[in-house]
Amino acid sequence: MTRLLGTALLASLLLPLAACDRYEPHGTLIEPMAVPDFTLVSADGEVRKSDFEGQLVVIFFGFTACPDVCPDTMGRLARAVRMLDPREAEQIQVLLVSVDPERDGPAEIDRYASRFDERFRGLTGSREQIATVASGYGIFFEETPLEGGGYTVDHSAYTIVLNRQGETVLIWRYGLDAEDLADDLRYLIRNA
Amino acid sequence: MSRELRITLIASGALVLTGALLYASLFTLGVLPRLGFAPGYALTAASGDRLTSEDLRGSVVLYTFAPAGGDGEGRDTGAVMQEVRARLAPEDTADVPVRMVSIVLDTDAPPALAAAASRAGADGDVWRFASGPHDALRTVVRDGFGVWFDRQADGSVRYDPVFVVVDGMGIVRAHHRVGLPGADILLRDIRSILREARAATGPARLAYEAAHLFQCYPTR
Numbered sequence: 001m002t003r004l005l006g007t008a009l010l011a012s013l014l015l016p017l018a019a020c021d022r023y024e025p026h027g028t029l030i031e032p033m034a035v036p037d038f039t040l041v042s043a044d045g046e047v048r049k050s051d052f053e054g055q056l057v058v059i060f061f062g063f064t065a066c067p068d069v070c071p072d073t074m075g076r077l078a079r080a081v082r083m084l085d086p087r088e089a090e091q092i093q094v095l096l097v098s099v100d101p102e103r104d105g106p107a108e109i110d111r112y113a114s115r116f117d118e119r120f121r122g123l124t125g126s127r128e129q130i131a132t133v134a135s136g137y138g139i140f141f142e143e144t145p146l147e148g149g150g151y152t153v154d155h156s157a158y159t160i161v162l163n164r165q166g167e168t169v170l171i172w173r174y175g176l177d178a179e180d181l182a183d184d185l186r187y188l189i190r191n192a
Numbered sequence: 193m194s195r196e197l198r199i200t201l202i203a204s205g206a207l208v209l210t211g212a213l214l215y216a217s218l219f220t221l222g223v224l225p226r227l228g229f230a231p232g233y234a235l236t237a238a239s240g241d242r243l244t245s246e247d248l249r250g251s252v253v254l255y256t257f258a259p260a261g262g263d264g265e266g267r268d269t270g271a272v273m274q275e276v277r278a279r280l281a282p283e284d285t286a287d288v289p290v291r292m293v294s295i296v297l298d299t300d301a302p303p304a305l306a307a308a309a310s311r312a313g314a315d316g317d318v319w320r321f322a323s324g325p326h327d328a329l330r331t332v333v334r335d336g337f338g339v340w341f342d343r344q345a346d347g348s349v350r351y352d353p354v355f356v357v358v359d360g361m362g363i364v365r366a367h368h369r370v371g372l373p374g375a376d377i378l379l380r381d382i383r384s385i386l387r388e389a390r391a392a393t394g395p396a397r398l399a400y401e402a403a404h405l406f407q408c409y410p411t412r
Contacts, residue, residue, distance in 0.1 A: 028361055030226060030361075030363075031226065033226045033228065033363070034228065035228070035229065131331055132331075132335065135231040135232060135331060135332070135335060135336045136228075136229065136231075137229055138229030138230055138231065138232050138245065138362040138363070140232030140233055140234055140244050140245045140246055141232065142234040142242075142244070154234070154244075156232055156245070156246055156249075168229075171361055
């Protein structure tokens, strides 16, 4: 009894000190925040956010004709996932949601995503569906005409990570190194 | 008193004291809840330039929503915005900028937005007026910010007067819908987010996240 109480007392006093050694994430870690479910389409048919509950879901909004930010981000995510050991990697699902539904059909966006890593999936939908999903995740996107004709799409460049319950727990700004992304994923695999 | 009882009492007292100190310190932090992502948007500013949610990322943003001609009697969001602007001006917020956006509900013509901004005293830098086509506004204002508005056949607008405070990550932290809060409440919200943003690393961040965990939210 005495030993038990002594341990409890010691633990209560050491708790604040233990906090000093806590992991400092490279992204912005937040208390779980609910985000709306969604239904989009992939090459294999309809996909819901809730289909991935039990996994950590990494969501990036981009498009296949994107010249820089999207391939760069997807490449970093692919390298980060490959840095994990296989048992860790299978707990991660990366989703690329198209912000260019006119040009990105389900097959195109899925093929584009899987080019970075065969486990990655690409999703699209109607313009209204995409606008609703993007708005729910705070993502801005807008078609911008190009001088020589055609258009590109300006869009937010951050990446969102959901925990196993489908809640937002981490936000990555654009440009973090793959090593940093992998560190954060390992932390979330252990703690989220 | 036996030795075992003494130790039990001391240990219990220490645990209660630790809990009380933790509770008191976390409650003092008074963090605002994270209510959800604010919508992404691209609107037209009074200058005719595009204003996007990405332009304001990293800033604390106070939003309000009203027609270009201002609010009806008894719910003057413009006056509250002016007071917030005036009282924030002397404060040093260079490290975490504070911005204010009035989203105009009945027109997206830049001259009309500029006239409304001029009447309100908005400088176009800290405080901007912006709007967009009706469909875009519906997505951003009604679906995104959760603010009801409806354009009437005569061109007037019926709407909920609402203030929304968004943090630098684009997350809604306060949504004042019922009754109009005064500038005091909005300034309290803004300063609370500024304090949290300035303590975004190290043990202080853990204290703030713990405050979120225990929902140490301020009351009105």
